[in-house]
Amino acid sequence: MDDGQLLAQVARGDGRAFRDLYERFADRVFRFALTLLRNRHLAEDVVQETMVAVWKGAGSFTGRSRVSTWIFGIARHQAYRALRDEAKGERIPEERGEEADPCRAVEREVRVQRAVAELPPEQREVVFLAFYEHLPYAEIARVQGVPEGTVKSRMFHAKKRLAEVLRS
Amino acid sequence: MTCDQARGLIPLYAARALSESDGAGLIEHVSRCTVCQTELVEAMQLGHELRATFGRLPGAPEGTWLSVAARTVGMPLLQVDLGSEMAGLSLNVGATRTGTPITGSLSILGREVPVLRI
Numbered sequence A: 001m002d003d004g005q006l007l008a009q010v011a012r013g014d015g016r017a018f019r020d021l022y023e024r025f026a027d028r029v030f031r032f033a034l035t036l037l038r039n040r041h042l043a044e045d046v047v048q049e050t051m052v053a054v055w056k057g058a059g060s061f062t063g064r065s066r067v068s069t070w071i072f073g074i075a076r077h078q079a080y081r082a083l084r085d086e087a088k089g090e091r092i093p094e095e096r097g098e099e100a101d102p103c104r105a106v107e108r109e110v111r112v113q114r115a116v117a118e119l120p121p122e123q124r125e126v127v128f129l130a131f132y133e134h135l136p137y138a139e140i141a142r143v144q145g146v147p148e149g150t151v152k153s154r155m156f157h158a159k160k161r162l163a164e165v166l167r168s
Numbered sequence B: 001m002t003c004d005q006a007r008g009l010i011p012l013y014a015a016r017a018l019s020e021s022d023g024a025g026l027i028e029h030v031s032r033c034t035v036c037q038t039e040l041v042e043a044m045q046l047g048h049e050l051r052a053t054f055g056r057l058p059g060a061p062e063g064t065w066l067s068v069a070a071r072t073v074g075m076p077l078l079q080v081d082l083g084s085e086m087a088g089l090s091l092n093v094g095a096t097r098t099g100t101p102i103t104g105s106l107s108i109l110g111r112e113v114p115v116l117r118i
């Protein structure tokens, strides 16, 4: 069953379908939020709020984008709300603990992780959605609510920066 | 395809997010252009590393589902899963608080047999 069919069942109030949808997306949304917020507690909140919104709003999904685009759009909205709260003074403690276990990961991988962490949030998003979620630019543009050209330029700058850091 | 156009598509190709026809056009260009070839190899290497890096991040904590369920389909009050210890036999009893019927099922080698409905 594809994501769209599953979501249609969720829209009819099917709890088992919702559980399946949760299984498909929870880890991905968590990683997306973690990439943006770098804080596990907030990332967990984002998963919760996103999935509750998916349950409530499943009927409003129009099918004009991919289901994953729709869900990551909601997750992004939730994540930025957390970032705005931080700007208002509720400081989000950044965790340094997300770096891979040095015993398991080669030094190069730790460097990739650091290089991603140092990108501006919008570029981090693009990199995650393109390389981990395989979303095309048009879908990423929908998630971010910007023109496709903006996504392209964010990708261009992110790739340039990552290549520089990793080459040095 | 010009080098500029190719450069625009390379990150997408490396992210495996390019349509087949665009991909074919890109490969056609790259097979004749060593500069873009180098770019593509670098981008694919980077793509591979990024996927590995994101894939190594932890997943959502175990308890998250319970919090979500409590606000949507109803809180499971009881969950018994005998799982693999009994060779393909698992008993799953779920009870919810929000009017959803209390159900129980026995799963034998993956086939669900309802055993309880209140």
Ligand SMILES: [Zn+2]
Residues within 6 Å of the ligand: B002, B003, B004, B006, B029, B033, B035, B036, B037
């Ligand atoms: Zn070229």
